[in-house]
Amino acid sequence: MNIPVNQGILLAAILFCIGLVGLLVRRDIIFMLMSVEVMLNAAGLAFIVAGSAWGQADGQVMFIFILAMAAAEVSVGLALIIQMFMKFKSVDTNMASTMNEQKKISNT
Amino acid sequence: MTILFYIASFFAIIATIKMIIGTNAIHALLYLITSLLSVSVVFFILGAPFVAALEVIIYAGAIMVLFVFVIMMLNLGKEGVKEEHELFNKKVLIGPSIISLALLFEMIYILMHQSMLPVTFNEIPPDAVGKLLFTKYILVIELAAFLLISGIIGAYHLGEKGKVVHHRFLQKENL
Numbered sequence: 001m002n003i004p005v006n007q008g009i010l011l012a013a014i015l016f017c018i019g020l021v022g023l024l025v026r027r028d029i030i031f032m033l034m035s036v037e038v039m040l041n042a043a044g045l046a047f048i049v050a051g052s053a054w055g056q057a058d059g060q061v062m063f064i065f066i067l068a069m070a071a072a073e074v075s076v077g078l079a080l081i082i083q084m085f086m087k088f089k090s091v092d093t094n095m096a097s098t099m100n101e102q103k104k105i106s107n108t
Numbered sequence: 109m110t111i112l113f114y115i116a117s118f119f120a121i122i123a124t125i126k127m128i129i130g131t132n133a134i135h136a137l138l139y140l141i142t143s144l145l146s147v148s149v150v151f152f153i154l155g156a157p158f159v160a161a162l163e164v165i166i167y168a169g170a171i172m173v174l175f176v177f178v179i180m181m182l183n184l185g186k187e188g189v190k191e192e193h194e195l196f197n198k199k200v201l202i203g204p205s206i207i208s209l210a211l212l213f214e215m216i217y218i219l220m221h222q223s224m225l226p227v228t229f230n231e232i233p234p235d236a237v238g239k240l241l242f243t244k245y246i247l248v249i250e251l252a253a254f255l256l257i258s259g260i261i262g263a264y265h266l267g268e269k270g271k272v273v274h275h276r277f278l279q280k281e282n283l
Contacts, residue, residue: 075260078178
């Protein structure tokens, strides 16, 4: 099991970049939330690689905290998606770009 | 064992790319689950079996099932795919991809031109993680508990539907 640390970090960087591109190019809020999950997972992977390279368990502890944060974030995010879908009948984030323009929303 | 790492990484990257360019939400979600399972294999090879199990149980098992339930509730169907085709303009993909790729190549350059020794990954058993978790990081555990309970309250508050008031004096509250 001789894997250079570089390559583990590189995998984390590649996954993070893919998640970032997904977050930037998609306008569907479900896909944006999934891209955020990919980015969080990549950050956790970097923690695990570093922790294993040093032979310490701290990296795994940090991954558990990232997991807890991801769970809380997803529950609130999905509740927001449901609210948004009930209001606008769409998953397009551009529909929710105005704060208090009732007229405009009811027309579209 | 080394070749397993490369195979799992390759599939993780492919599945993630397929996820961000997909148009059907459920298919994209299945690709994301495959990507998470591949990353879990990587964790196992790196010598973190406890975290590999947690990744499968919590990420792929619980969080992704939440996504599946919400997509089922929204009931997007074929119209959703059609709407997605209108929303997702492939031309938009070019700009952010080029800039992210440039940053990624910088990262690759830095990582490849640094002499890091090939480290032998020793397996870190779950009991070491548990001991560290409940001694050194006990305060952070409490903070994570706060975060989770605020997440529960927030999700409950945001997820409830507007209540309909039938009393004639309180009818204005329906607005």
